[in-house]
Amino acid sequence: MTSATIRSQSTPEPRPRVLVVDDEVPLLELVAGYLERDGFDVETAPDGASAVAKARDWAPAIIVLDLGLPAMDGIEVCRIVRTFTDCYIIMLTARVEEIDKLVGLSVGADDYLTKPFSPRELVARVRAMLRRPRPSEQAENIGSPELVFGSLRIDIAGHEVRRNGESVDLTRTEFDVLAALASQPRIVFSRQQLIEAVWGDGWMSDPHLVDVHIGHVRRKIGDDPSSPVFIRTVRGVGYQMGAGA
Missing domain, CATH: 3.40.50.2300 (Response regulator)
Incomplete structure (x- = not known):
């Protein structure tokens, strides 16, 4: 040696x-x-x-x-x-x-x-x-470097989001929430499932903070919650990524 x-x-x-x-x-x-x-x-x-x-x-x-x-x-x-x-x-x-x-x-x-x-x-x-699982890294590992939903593009490798070609400034948590939804658009995520995907199953804070972060993401990507294009609320269940426009 x-x-x-x-x-x-x-x-x-x-x-x-x-x-x-x-x-x-x-x-x-x-x-x-x-x-x-x-x-x-x-x-x-x-x-x-x-x-x-x-x-x-x-x-x-x-x-x-x-x-x-x-x-x-x-x-x-x-x-x-x-x-x-x-x-x-x-x-x-x-x-x-x-x-x-x-x-x-x-x-x-x-x-x-x-x-x-x-x-x-x-x-x-x-x-x-x-210890957060970083859903953006999970999406990167399954070979999806960029996720496209109409005018919204999510660059997983570059940790960048663009709407109509313009950069959207998200925090790390906001990006991970969006990446978790976007990487599995057919799934309706409950709050608990988003917590496990983004924060990990050992997270101990208020589950309603999920709603706060969803609201911030919607505002920043220009998604009207009363008529959402990208993030759909499934009443009584949770959130799902839509097809976009």
Whole structure:
């Protein structure tokens, strides 16, 4: 065995990077500690400006982002971060109103947790997100690099969507929801089936977030829910990809 082989075998796998953003320092340190003990490489940021800078320079796999930051709040941070990365974003909110959750998701967050929460639950949620099955990769493996539905083209390999030749900007989760539906257009997916296809069967969040992400995809591809062309709602069952126009 050569020395190069020994070095190769002893080189540890890189640890997944998680950026934790919260202005409550005790909570910030608590969450960071739990994640570090579970094997993550963790950076922290106490405010929005430093969060954006670290997200740009450090390229985390997941950002745990507090909604109620001072000055630049979590919504604005999420909006800016989404201009240069498609990393997963878990939003933390102390507010219980549904509108806060939906607004956070509307600017590109993938999931949310409401404070107070168990740090162990957050770690489990981060783990589950990194294990997501990536339906776009599954579609790529079955030899369907591009899926066409009328004026809508979904480039699986390039992770790109075009409508009438114009690029559609989807988040990673939105793209995976669309790819899951498009890769099996004859199937009517229930919420649970979409959860298993996109988030994995260990996902522990609100199943109605599926509806939120479907709504965002429809809006971005110009699909009127009252008269849908691409994503059809099958009442009492779920969602199905249509033929398009």
